[in-house]
Amino acid sequence: MKTIPTITAALIGAGQPVIGADVCAQTLEKVTATDKITVSYREAAVPFSYLLGPNKAVGFSVDLTEAIIDDVRSRLKKPNLKVEYIPVTGQNRIPLLVNGTYDLECGSTTNTSARGKEVSFSINFFYAGTRLLTKRNSNVKNYADLASKTVASTAGSTNEKLVRKYSAENNLNIQIISGKDYADALRLVENDDASALALDDVLLFGLRANSGHQSSLEIVGDTLQVEPYACMVRKDDPEFKKLVDGTITRLMRSGEFTRLYKKWFESPIPPTGVNLNMQMSEPLRANLKTRSDKPAQ
Template structure:
């Protein structure tokens, strides 16, 4: 963290492009295990669909500011730190697996939606769990600070299922709760569950089950009240979507072998995402 950055107010850091130009540095975030959006394959090397989007945006920042030697720093964030660290100026852009919803929209701004997902369940095939009704009075894992926790609590209350929720600190932690039988299932965005299963110790023992609860859009996140930077980020995503590059990146990460194990998620593009490649909407989840 640069000298004096702790005292920077949100309003002082709102104009991202000026901040980047003045410091000749852009700081972007990554997630450590959000397969296939943003995850580590070495101690310092994040890869993924959202990392590729991030790098395309950085290229456009370089071109806009005419700074070929722009310094790029990557920092890890979690579900709990991603919004505070963006708002306080610690970093400048988050492209990952963050749901664009109205509550978050009070603190940050979202770019054009780049993915749509919903809450499903990852369970052991041997567990007999096929849907939410099978989880009555049982323990289910999810992660702290996620929209999935709220969705699951509301569904459990609405259906009188008395689901006992335990919170993992991150996705790997929650997966381990299922693998060690401390939880019967892990409730999370379906795509993240496909990714975690693909890279787990024993993928054949796990399956993604259950109805999709609450379809939600993912979007890159930036600070509020910064129309210039939002225009640039939206412009990058629009260009990728219209040129066919976005579809190529999607196929690479969701339908082809991905590092480190060469697993294939086998998840074709959703109808919502196909529609948004034309609509170019940044509309939040309801």
């Protein structure tokens, strides 16, 4: 096991920034040296990770994160390990992980080969696909109906790239505008600044369920590319990836993972008690047994 240099530990302990992925690659050693683990959350990724009040994140991915933290505490024999939570966006989640600002991201991030060049991914814990959310009176039923229209997404997302590709391949001249986060992207549709919002289907169900305009919104269109969600850890840190994978494996084997799924996808969830009524997909059911970390194609 590679040891963090003493000067690095001192800098971290003093609150100084640590530069370079290599310095922070060995997460468990960094956590041991600082007596703290820093994890991220998303502010509006219902039901994976979202704010319930100004400083309280909840959701399916948050529960996975907490289970991983418990295993870190057990592994390091640090029952009082300090945990710091920071918000991330689609644009900064990878850079902030790579540079050591935080140590673990379990949110709504798609496991892709391109991202795998910068970070490592855990066992996949969800499978989604890009679809469209639009107003019921928009006459948008599929991607062909978006010719020469404006579509919202989030900057840096796989959804944005897929729609751009689909538009180019089918000569649709779709114009893309980006929201700073999921809630902001939804407002672009609600305010008629965009004809539709392209995101992973589960995120669309969550956004619609918690929107004040739920009855006027519908989710339409074919599924573009099935995408696996996974937790992100720093690259070249097999020990920490093994721990994260071990936690997810334990939850899947014990039935706790299925219980958490029912809690967040098939039951009323806060703050309004809405029920997404999303049964577990066949790809995810299969992965409870295979436990693959294979990226999207």
